[in-house]
Amino acid sequence: MDKICSFLNQSVSPYHAVKQVKEALKVAGFQSLEEENLWQLEPGKNYYVTRNESSLLAFSMPKEKPLYYHLCASHSDFPTFRIKKAKKKDAFYAKAEIEGYGGMIHTSWFDRPLGLAGRVIKKTKEGIFSVLIAPDKNVFVIPNLSIHFNREINNGFAYNPQTDMAPLMGLDQELSIKKLCAEAAGVAEEEILGSDLYVYNRDKGRIMGADDSLIGSPRLDDLQCAYATLHGFLASKPEESISVYALFDNEEVGSGTKQGADSTFLTDTVRRIASALNIPEAE
Numbered sequence: 001m002d003k004i005c006s007f008l009n010q011s012v013s014p015y016h017a018v019k020q021v022k023e024a025l026k027v028a029g030f031q032s033l034e035e036e037n038l039w040q041l042e043p044g045k046n047y048y049v050t051r052n053e054s055s056l057l058a059f060s061m062p063k064e065k066p067l068y069y070h071l072c073a074s075h076s077d078f079p080t081f082r083i084k085k086a087k088k089k090d091a092f093y094a095k096a097e098i099e100g101y102g103g104m105i106h107t108s109w110f111d112r113p114l115g116l117a118g119r120v121i122k123k124t125k126e127g128i129f130s131v132l133i134a135p136d137k138n139v140f141v142i143p144n145l146s147i148h149f150n151r152e153i154n155n156g157f158a159y160n161p162q163t164d165m166a167p168l169m170g171l172d173q174e175l176s177i178k179k180l181c182a183e184a185a186g187v188a189e190e191e192i193l194g195s196d197l198y199v200y201n202r203d204k205g206r207i208m209g210a211d212d213s214l215i216g217s218p219r220l221d222d223l224q225c226a227y228a229t230l231h232g233f234l235a236s237k238p239e240e241s242i243s244v245y246a247l248f249d250n251e252e253v254g255s256g257t258k259q260g261a262d263s264t265f266l267t268d269t270v271r272r273i274a275s276a277l278n279i280p281e282a283e
Helices: 002-010 014-027 177-185 220-235 265-276
Strands: 031-033 046-051 055-060 068-075 080-088 094-101 114-124 127-133 168-170 192-201 206-208 214-216 241-248
Touching: 002 014, 002 206, 002 220, 014 046, 014 055, 014 114, 014 127, 014 220, 014 241, 055 265, 068 220, 080 177, 094 192, 114 177, 127 177, 177 192, 220 241, 241 265
Parallel strands: 031 046, 068 241
Antiparallel strands: 046 055, 055 241, 080 094, 080 192, 094 168, 114 127, 114 192, 206 214
């Protein structure tokens, strides 16, 4: 229970979830592959490959010629808010403009310490690089209005994320998300070419219940499955099959991206494994 809480606490974006999985695979002796390189696969060895840094496929090769594949799958994304614009016009507060991502429960986001996490692309003298960021700071809050402003709130209310749920950054109108990103990435603001940023709940996963049998945490959907399938996969001992662990991004919005479950990522990888082992495709 403590280990899954630690995984959930550190997986604050799909990129960070994949990073956690990569670290676990490396400890287990898995070798990294790149899609653009030639693969030289060996029987009895273990490998993994990523796409967009937010999806990952890992596989274990049996020592003998495999007869079939065993596959388990989950996804690295979860219901959250994405940063649409770094600033939202407001007369009193510094705000971020957000859009909902996935099927979330809006009321669970109010009055929580919210953080900023994701990926920035930076350009330096050495070249263009991707950097994951997650400043250790309660950057945002989405406050509930006092009940005096809406006496009927407990009878149900349909929240509009664009008008009712803009995250507050503070009172200083000059507060800048880009500046926070630059500080976290260790570069000047003008060196940031682009970003993919998320708002996340900074509440920690914890063990609950009088008998310690329950767990409560943000991002249980779906990172509990990502964690469980990963450790089931690592515990497997392939003899006649190739064991495959799939962690896809964008399931929350339909999987139709280059790194989603409906992309070519799995098909491409399975075909390359078969090609490396001289296994002909079925007609």
